[in-house]
Amino acid sequence: MPRDYRLINFNGEWQVCSKARRGHGERIVWIYGKERIYFCDVGRESAVYQLPGSEKENFFGDRFNFSIDEVYAEDGRRMERVGGMNNVVAAQRAFAELLSHHSKRTRLQLRQGGFVMRDEFGTDDYKERITAKSGADV
Structure with missing residues (x-):
């Protein structure tokens, strides 16, 4: 060319x-x-200008490179889109934080397009962490 x-x-x-x-x-x-x-x-x-149509959703309905979804525990189908971002470091941190806010029965996935990077159940330890931090400050 x-x-x-x-x-x-x-x-x-x-x-x-x-x-x-x-x-x-x-x-x-x-x-x-x-x-x-x-x-x-x-x-x-x-x-450089944004090309028209570049905000189109991809095959999975995402507008971000990395997305976080709540999925059904049995088969991994998407239940709800929880978040998305274009930065892998921010996506990893957000995923870890969201795990602590969801119950142990809730399954979350971090994806890059169709590639599943992480697939884990929630830890439900957010309240425990807050209590431990506030107790340590006293």
């Missing part, structure tokens, strides 16, 4: 982006699609 072209996935379709000159200042921009839609200036990361 020539240097001045890029391949992007837009609304589920692969499209070729190309460089074009725009305006009287002859600035160079990236464009895509038959309509030649402008989406960012070449060489300026701060000028």
